[in-house]
Amino acid sequence: MEFIDLKSQYKILEDRINTRISTVLLHGQYIMGPEVSILEDKLASYVDMQYCLSCSNGTDALVMLLKAWGIGPGDAVFVPSFTFMATGEAVCLVGATPVFVDVLETTFNIDPVHLEKVIQHTLVMGHLKPQVIIAVDLFGQIAEYETIDKIAVKYKLKVIEDAAQSFGAYKYGKKACSFGTAAITSFFPAKPLGCYGDGGAIFVNDAIVYDYLKSIRVHGQGESKYDNIRIGMNNRMDTIQAAVLLAKLEVFDEELEQRQKVSALYSKMISDCVEKPKVRDGSVSSWAQYTIKCLNGSSRLRLIERLKENSIPSQVYYEKPLHRQKAYEPYSMHQLECPVSDMLSEKVLCLPMHAYLDEMVIESIAQIINTTLRIGEDL
Ligand SMILES: *Cc1c(COP(=O)(O)O)cnc(C)c1O
Numbered sequence: 001m002e003f004i005d006l007k008s009q010y011k012i013l014e015d016r017i018n019t020r021i022s023t024v025l026l027h028g029q030y031i032m033g034p035e036v037s038i039l040e041d042k043l044a045s046y047v048d049m050q051y052c053l054s055c056s057n058g059t060d061a062l063v064m065l066l067k068a069w070g071i072g073p074g075d076a077v078f079v080p081s082f083t084f085m086a087t088g089e090a091v092c093l094v095g096a097t098p099v100f101v102d103v104l105e106t107t108f109n110i111d112p113v114h115l116e117k118v119i120q121h122t123l124v125m126g127h128l129k130p131q132v133i134i135a136v137d138l139f140g141q142i143a144e145y146e147t148i149d150k151i152a153v154k155y156k157l158k159v160i161e162d163a164a165q166s167f168g169a170y171k172y173g174k175k176a177c178s179f180g181t182a183a184i185t186s187f188f189p190a191k192p193l194g195c196y197g198d199g200g201a202i203f204v205n206d207a208i209v210y211d212y213l214k215s216i217r218v219h220g221q222g223e224s225k226y227d228n229i230r231i232g233m234n235n236r237m238d239t240i241q242a243a244v245l246l247a248k249l250e251v252f253d254e255e256l257e258q259r260q261k262v263s264a265l266y267s268k269m270i271s272d273c274v275e276k277p278k279v280r281d282g283s284v285s286s287w288a289q290y291t292i293k294c295l296n297g298s299s300r301l302r303l304i305e306r307l308k309e310n311s312i313p314s315q316v317y318y319e320k321p322l323h324r325q326k327a328y329e330p331y332s333m334h335q336l337e338c339p340v341s342d343m344l345s346e347k348v349l350c351l352p353m354h355a356y357l358d359e360m361v362i363e364s365i366a367q368i369i370n371t372t373l374r375i376g377e378d379l
Contacts, residue, residue, distance in 0.1 A: 001312060001313065001352065001361065002313065002354075003313040003314070003350075003352050003353075004190045004352070004354050005352075005354050006190070006194070006354075008354075008356045009354065009355065012356065013247060013248065013251065016250065017244055017247040017248070019247075020035070020243035020244065020246055020247045021244065023243065024239050024240050024243045030238065030239050030240065031236060031239065032236060034239075035239050035242040035243045035246055036054055036236075036237060036242045038242070038246065039237075039242040039245055039246055039249075040052040040053065040054050042249060043177075043203075044203065046249070047175040047176065047177040047178050047203060048174075048175060048178050049177060049183070049203040049204070050204065050205040050206075050207075050210075051205065051207070052201055052202070052203050053201065053202045053204070053210065053213045053214060054200070054201045054236075054242065055199075055201060055217055055235045055236065055237055056199070056200060056234075056235045056236060056237060057188065057198040057200045058086060058162075058164040058184055058186025058187075058188065058200040059086040059089060059090055059186075060200060060233070060235045061184035061186070061200040061201060061202045062086065062090030062134070062160065062184050063090045063093050063094060064202060064216055065160060065182055065184060065202055065204075066090060066091065066096065066160075067094055068209050068213050068216070069132070069158060071091075071094050071096050071131055072094055072095045073095040074096075074127075074128060074129055075096040075097065075128065075129050076096070076097050076099050076122050076129060076130045076131060077091040077096050077097070077098055077099070077131060077132045077133075077134060078098075078099050078100075078101050078110075078115060078118060078119065078130070078133045078134065078157075079091060079098045079099070079100055079101065079134050079136075080101055080110040080135070080136050080138070080322075080341075081101060081102060081103065081321040081322045081323045081338040081341040082102075082103040082108060082138065082318060082322075082338075082340075082341040082344055082345070083136045083138060083162070083318070083322065084136075084164070084318070085322070085327075086164070087134055087322070088100070088322045088328060089327075090134075092328075092331070096131070096132075097128055097331050097334060098322070098328065098331055099118055099128070099334050099335065100118075100322050100323040100328070100338055101114050101115045102114040102336075102337075102338040102339065102340045102341055103338075103340055103344070104340070105340050105343075105344070106278050106280075107141050107143075107144070107278065107280060108138040108139060108141075108291070108344065108348075109136065109138050109141065109143040109144060110133075110135050110136065110148065111340065112144055112147035112151060114336075114338075115148065115151055116151050117336070118336055119151070119157075121336055122334060125334060127334070128334065130157055131158065132157060132158045133148060133151070133152055133157050133160070134159075134162050135148050135159060135161060135162065136162040136164070136165070137161065137162065137163050137165060137176055138165060139165055139285070139287070139289040139291050139317075139350075140165050140166045140168075140169050140286035140287045141166065141169065141277075141279060141280070141283060141285040142169050142170070142171045142176055142285075143161070143179070144280075145159070145161070145171075145179045145180065148180075149180075158181040158182075159179075159180035159181045160180055160183065160184065161176070161177065161178075161179040161180035161182070161184070162183075162184060163177045163179075163184065164184065164185055164188075164191060165186075165191060165286070165288035165289070166185075166192070166285070166286050166288065167185045167193045167286060168192050168193060168252060168253075168256045168286040169192075169286040170283075171280075171282055171284070172282040172283075176286065177201075177203045178203065182202065182203060182204040182205075182209070183202070184201065184202050184203070185203075187199035187200060187201070187237075187241065187245060192255075192256075192259070192286040192287070192288050193248060193249070193252055194248070195241040195242075195244045195245050195248075196244050197241050198241075199237045199238075199241045199245065200237070201237075215230065216230065216232035216233055217232065217233065217234075217235045217236055218234070218235075218236065219232045220232030254355075256286060256355075259286065259287040259353070259354075260284070260287070262290070262353065262354075262355070262357045262362060263277070263285070265359060265363075266290050266351065266362055266365075266366065269363055269366030269367075270292065270366045270370065271369075271375055272375050273370060273373040273375045274292040274293060274294055274295075274303075274373060275293035277290060277291055277292070287353055289317060290350065290351045290353045291348050291350045291351075292348070292349050292350075292351065292369070293344070293347045293348055293349075294347050294348075294349060294373065295347070295373070296346065296347065297347070299373055300316075300346070300348075302372060303349065303368075303369060303372050303373060304316075304349065306368055307365070307368055310364070310368055312352065312364075312365055312368065314349050314352070315350045316345075316348060316349060316350070317348065317350050318345055318348075319345055320345060321338060321341035321342060321344075322341075323335055323341065324342070324345075351365060352365065
């Protein structure tokens with residue numbers, strides 16, 4: 001059995017995906033073919049943003065946006081400590097300093113109270129200029145922007161919504177990728193909307209920023225193809241990947257419904273021997289991951305082994321929070337403690353999650369959990 005079963009999805013969508021891909025193979029515009037801008041229009045209207053710029057992957061999307069805002073050396077960018085490597089990496093790639101912020105125990109998202117504390121600490125230290133907050137919609141649930149935005153206004157900061165895991169999620173009807181000053185997402189195959197390689201997108205409402213992003217996507221292009229007005233990159237999305245996404249977008253809302261069913265079944269069938277994910281009022285998750293919390297590290301280890309004996313894969317996202325990663329050691333002088341991230345990295349476990357997960361399989365996974373760990377067990 002697979003953790004995220006892309007092959008069963010392909011079997012179901014085979015005809016529409018093959019047709020879209022053959023169209024590209026026949027028209028031959030493998031780079032920036034018509035599918036790319038069709039996809040961008042569809043994505044922009046799906047999330048209700050003015051502009052969507054597709055690109056090579058989610059990491060590059062973050063780098064490009066930070067570049068477009070002129071973020072660089074001497075700037076502080078506030079990043080949750082409990083997230084994927086890329087969120088902090090993008091900050092370093094433009095020469096700025098990531099300052100890690102602790103997360104909420106309930107939603108795993110950036111903790112607004114700790115955020116303000118970290119901003120004030122950075123101001124007192126005086127080496128860095130606070131510039132941007134990158135909030136991550138972890139595991140598919142939209143972060144607490146109602147509070148994050150207020151802090152951003154107070155300290156004159158920009159907000160990036162890292163919606164790499166939350167495409168399709170919404171809160172009171174407002175879609176992921178429409179929060180913050182601007183947003184990014186990823187179409188890595190295992191994300192809620194995934195292509196068959198790497199892909200990403202940036203969502204902005206500012207026409208000037210959009211034009212800049214468009215230029216740096218292709219070597220700092222100016223008026224025409226061989227007019228280069230700045231140093232850019234090669235950050236395009238392949239036409240074939242856009243074609244795959246167009247096919248998958250047609251059934252995406254149905255798949256989201258399925259994901260709601262899968263997560264509801266998990267939550268119904270798993271007992272209180274573990275802590276189950278909580279979704280805030282008015283919020284609908286895209287369920288990139290279904291993440292439980294075990295009592296402690298040793299009960300988690302026991303569960304992982306029991307699942308493995310039954311050929312059920314599980315994953316620990318994230319085993320090591322960013323403020324503990326060796327790669328970020330050079331930035332650690334600006335760092336405060338992140339105890340919740342530390343605690344979560346000991347306890348969390350992600351279960352198999354995709355739209356085509358069978359009810360019988362969910363039931364058997366729940367049963368293994370319920371019999372391996374008992375309610376109120378204290379080891
Ligand atoms: C996957 C991911 C990214 C990076 O996306 P890629 O397309 O793999 O570069 C960034 N942020 C988060 C939170 C992610 O999960």
